[in-house]
Amino acid sequence: MQTTGSIRKDVIDSLRAIPLFGRVSEVDLEELAQHLIERRFPKNATVVEEGLPGDYMYVIREGRAKVTKASEDGREKIMNFLEAGAFFGDMALLGDETRSASVKTLEESVLLALSRRDFIDLLRQSPDLSLAVIEELANRLRETNEQARSLSFQGVEERTRNLFDRIARDEDAAPGQRITPALTHQQIADMVGTSRETVTRAIKQLKGSGWLSQEGKRYVIPAEGA
Numbered sequence: 001m002q003t004t005g006s007i008r009k010d011v012i013d014s015l016r017a018i019p020l021f022g023r024v025s026e027v028d029l030e031e032l033a034q035h036l037i038e039r040r041f042p043k044n045a046t047v048v049e050e051g052l053p054g055d056y057m058y059v060i061r062e063g064r065a066k067v068t069k070a071s072e073d074g075r076e077k078i079m080n081f082l083e084a085g086a087f088f089g090d091m092a093l094l095g096d097e098t099r100s101a102s103v104k105t106l107e108e109s110v111l112l113a114l115s116r117r118d119f120i121d122l123l124r125q126s127p128d129l130s131l132a133v134i135e136e137l138a139n140r141l142r143e144t145n146e147q148a149r150s151l152s153f154q155g156v157e158e159r160t161r162n163l164f165d166r167i168a169r170d171e172d173a174a175p176g177q178r179i180t181p182a183l184t185h186q187q188i189a190d191m192v193g194t195s196r197e198t199v200t201r202a203i204k205q206l207k208g209s210g211w212l213s214q215e216g217k218r219y220v221i222p223a224e225g226a
Contacts, residue, residue, distance in 0.1 A: 014061050015112075018085040020132050028126040035118040041105045048089050050102045056113045057089040063109025066181070068102045077190045081106075081167050081181060090133065093119050106181060157202040159192040164212065168221050178224070182217035 012033045015021050021029060038061070041047060047058060050069060060082055067080040067088070079101055082088060088103055093116045114122075123130045154162070168178035189199040203219075206212035213220045 015059075018059060018087075020059070020085075020087055020136055021129075023132060024126065024128045028122075028128055031125070032114075032122055032129070035114060035122065037113040037115075039111050039113050041109045041111065043105055043107050045105045045109075047103045047105065047111065048099050048101075050100065051098050054089055054091075054093055054097070054099050055116055057087060057093050057116075057119055058103075059087045059112040059114075060084050061110045061112050063111075064106040064181075065103050065109060066106055068104060069100075070102075071190070075186075075190075078183075078187050079191070083169070087136075090119070156192060156194050156198050157205050159194075160188065160199060160202045161206060161211070163188065163192055164206075164219055164221050168219070170223055173220065173223075176223050177220050178222070179215065180219040180221075183219070184217065 012029065015029055015033060021032070024032070036059075037056075039058075041063075047065065048054065062084055064084070065082045065086075065088075066078055067082065068076045068078055071077045082103070089099070091097070091100060123133065164180055168180045170178050173179040185199050185203070186196045188203075189196045192199065203212065207214070211221060
């Protein structure tokens with residue numbers, strides 16, 4: 001573990017590439033970097049746990065993670081996937097509340113951690129950073145509203161297709177294709193708000209149309225624009 005005072009300049013360059021910090025001034029960015037702590041996590045590590053107090057927010061510098069909640073029967077329900085550049089854990093810091101969900105790494109990951117005290121101080125000092133956080137929270141609200149709208153007005157096949165389109169990436173995929181993380185039918189059903197049996201039928205229809213194929217528990221779709 002090391003503070004950013006000793007982290008190489010490439011960490012600050014990484015911050016510049018993260019959309020959240022894209023409009024933050026150079027001075028504020030360097031101030032932010034001084035308070036960050038670099039933490040490395042192995043695959044399948046729990047970074048934050050639902051129901052526990054939150055003392056840090058995190059930015060994914062390298063790697064990938066999933067956001068999960070425990071269902072009433074104790075199952076792990078996947079809520080979202082997070083790529084490099086995403087941040088999480090901020091809501092518990094802003095509201096002084098317990099974690100609303102768990103975040104677990106999908107691969108070996110490098111995260112940049114910021115404490116509650118430093119986070120609040122930086123928001124007070126930097127209008128640019130405060131505005132960037134507000135805009136990101138607004139984006140999340142729009143995404144939540146869009147997901148609620150899709151549950152109300154879209155059929156299961158369309159919701160399943162939209163889910164794959166949102167979470168698939170081109171890394172590890174053949175040219176002209178994108179591939180999702182490994183998912184069970186039950187996890188897909190949880191994410192699109194329906195039963196496992198209905199999702200199974202929707203996946204069969206998408207495969208029948210030629211749009212979807214499968215490699216183990218991962219799903220393959222065309223690249224964007226293909």
